[in-house]
Amino acid sequence: MLTPAGQAGCCETATVAAINSSCHCLPFDAETRRARVAGGSRGLGLEGLLTARPGLYAGTAVFLSRDHYRQMTRLVEAVSQSTASRSYEAAIHARDPDLDLTRQRESSSVLMGFDFHISPDGPRLIEINTNAGAAFLAKQFADVGSGCMGASQEQVDFSEARLDVLLVSMFVDEWNSVRPGERLGTLAIVDDDPESQYLYPDMLLAAELLNAHGIRTIIADAAALEFRDGKLRHGDDIIDMVYNRLTDFRLEATRGRALRQAYVENAAVISPSPRHHALYADKRNLVLLGGDDREAGAVSEDVRAMIPLTRAVAAMDREVAWKARKSMFFKPSGGFGSRAAYRGDKLTKQVWQNILDGDYVAQNVVPPPDRGLMVDGVAVRLKFDVRLYAYAGKPLFPVARMYSGRPRISAPRAAGWRR
Numbered sequence: 001m002l003t004p005a006g007q008a009g010c011c012e013t014a015t016v017a018a019i020n021s022s023c024h025c026l027p028f029d030a031e032t033r034r035a036r037v038a039g040g041s042r043g044l045g046l047e048g049l050l051t052a053r054p055g056l057y058a059g060t061a062v063f064l065s066r067d068h069y070r071q072m073t074r075l076v077e078a079v080s081q082s083t084a085s086r087s088y089e090a091a092i093h094a095r096d097p098d099l100d101l102t103r104q105r106e107s108s109s110v111l112m113g114f115d116f117h118i119s120p121d122g123p124r125l126i127e128i129n130t131n132a133g134a135a136f137l138a139k140q141f142a143d144v145g146s147g148c149m150g151a152s153q154e155q156v157d158f159s160e161a162r163l164d165v166l167l168v169s170m171f172v173d174e175w176n177s178v179r180p181g182e183r184l185g186t187l188a189i190v191d192d193d194p195e196s197q198y199l200y201p202d203m204l205l206a207a208e209l210l211n212a213h214g215i216r217t218i219i220a221d222a223a224a225l226e227f228r229d230g231k232l233r234h235g236d237d238i239i240d241m242v243y244n245r246l247t248d249f250r251l252e253a254t255r256g257r258a259l260r261q262a263y264v265e266n267a268a269v270i271s272p273s274p275r276h277h278a279l280y281a282d283k284r285n286l287v288l289l290g291g292d293d294r295e296a297g298a299v300s301e302d303v304r305a306m307i308p309l310t311r312a313v314a315a316m317d318r319e320v321a322w323k324a325r326k327s328m329f330f331k332p333s334g335g336f337g338s339r340a341a342y343r344g345d346k347l348t349k350q351v352w353q354n355i356l357d358g359d360y361v362a363q364n365v366v367p368p369p370d371r372g373l374m375v376d377g378v379a380v381r382l383k384f385d386v387r388l389y390a391y392a393g394k395p396l397f398p399v400a401r402m403y404s405g406r407p408r409i410s411a412p413r414a415a416g417w418r419r
Contacts, residue, residue, distance in 0.1 A: 016065045017120075020384075021372045024060070028141070033057040037140050037201075041208060049201045056137070056201075057409050062371055062384050062400035068123050069156070071306060072388050073395045075125060076114055078303040080393025082289060083279045088297030091288055092278055099250075099278050103263060106177040108392040109276035110170050110243060111135055116306075116386045117366045124366040125307050126385065127331070130272035130281040131245055135389050136205035138399040138409050139163045158397050168213045170391045175241055178269045186237050188220045191245040192255060203245065222246055225258040232262035241269040249277040249334060277334075283361045284333045286310040308364040313355060321362060322352065328362040330355050371402055 014023065028036065034057060038047035050056065082088055089101055113132025116123040139160055175184045187210060189203045197203070203219050210217040220234045232239040242259065251260035251274055262268040272281075279285070290307035291298045298304065313321065313330065321328075325344035332340050340358075342351055344365070368383040382402045389396040399409060 016063050016068075017369070019063045020369065023063075024372065024374045028059075030054070030057040030059045033059075033141065037137065037205070040140060041205060043204050043208060046201060046204060049204075053198065053201070056198075058382075058400070058402040060371065060373060060402075062386070062402065064118070064386060064398065064400075066156075068118060069398065072114065072116055072123050072386070072398070075123075075299070075303050075306050076388060076390045076395055077393045078299040079114075079128070079280075079289060080108075080390075082297040082299050083285075085297055087295045088288065089279070091296040092282075092285075095284065096278065099274070100264075101275050101278060103266065103275055104178050104269065104271075104273060105275070107174055107269065107271055107273065107276070108177065109272040109280060110174050110391060111396075112272075112276075112280060112390050114388045114390060116388065118369045118386060119366050121305075123306055123386070125286070126363075126366065127283060128280050128285070130249070130276045131247065132387060132389060133199040133245065134202050134399065134409055135167065135396070136209060137199070137202045139167070139397070163397055164209060164213075166396055168210060168215070170396070171210060171215060171241070171243070173392070174271050175269055179240075184215060185240045187215055187217045187241045187243060188225075188234055188237075188239045189217065189243045189245060190220050190222050190225070190259065192223070192248075193221055194219050194245075197245075199245075206243065221255075222248075222259055223255040225262075227258040227261040227265075227267070230265070230267055232258060232268040239268055242271070244270055244272050249281070250274045282333050283310075283331045283335065283363075284312060284359075286363065287312055287361065308366050310361050310363040313360040313362050316362065318356065325352075327365055329365050330360050330362055333359045333361060371400075 034050040035047070038050055093099065093101060109130050111132050113129040115126045115129065117126055118124075171187065172184070175182075189207055191197055191203070194200055194203055207217040207219055218234065218237065220239075224234060225239070226233045232242070239262075242262075244259070246256060246259075248256050251263060259270065263270045263273060286307055287310050288297050289299055290304055290310055292304075299307070325347055328344040330342045330344060330347075335341055342355070344362075347355075368385055370381040370383050373380050373382060382404055384400050384402045386398050386400055388398045401409060
């Protein structure tokens, strides 16, 4: 059980770092968060699903300065502009000539996630994800303050009503970008065995929101889809659009065969798609975006400072890289969720050989910040990162993810804005 300490206004004169370190104001504990989400849903089984995931919600907000948020939004816009350039696409194609980047070119990828560590020098982009989950689980707390900030502080409008409009509009805009003037019939949220997924409640809430706004939405297992008579089908339903939650980013697995065929034949709007992952979320893209070759898509110098130096391991001198390993974090180019990713100071010789044999990037380490909490009267510290959800180069809202092991969702906005 989390035990709050401090009173409203206790941190009004502190820096953001000091607030995160020692302000223990808790607007909701994790159990109350779960109850509020379940209470606001028509899904009778949601409460049980959330109770079965006790680590899903954190028990406190994380604070983010207004200036840091502005820097993060500027990076999102810069990345969108760079990845839309023909020179950037040419660099991706030169790297992966077998990838077809021409399909559904007009689309932008729904719910992209830009993940940051907040360093003493400001936000630093750790990675970009094209199937960033938990947005629908987090948005319910967008208008909840921490109680620590005075009413005079400037706020950004993250009200749940506004975010609902943004999220629904995102899907409508994605559909219209590929199928202008056509009616969207049925949208499917697709994953492998969705009900077994940790973020299945997020899919339920997404379907509920979209259905409530007139977009017929179902949740489907990728293996249950068929491609027949030129249409993507789920039972008797023709699927016009797919919100793709699969981590088979190139749609290469047998389970996603029908989805891939629908994508190749442009029979359904797929978002995120293999094209989106190739342009945005492949870890090797940070080498291009954070480099100094503007022709290859590198961002401007001021934005580039927010991208830690990232290099392809294959392009590095092996002996030099081994000696410098403690200052680097190693990630597979197509990885996600920290799988098969390694801190350099923890490497064994065997793991190092696996990295050399694989397709890895090395990123300069930016340590995650931490949040101070009181748990049963004992001071503890949890690490956190900040994910900024975005669409088409525009920010939607940020969420803090706190962790010692599996990340937990904190307040979707860092609750107090500081100059």
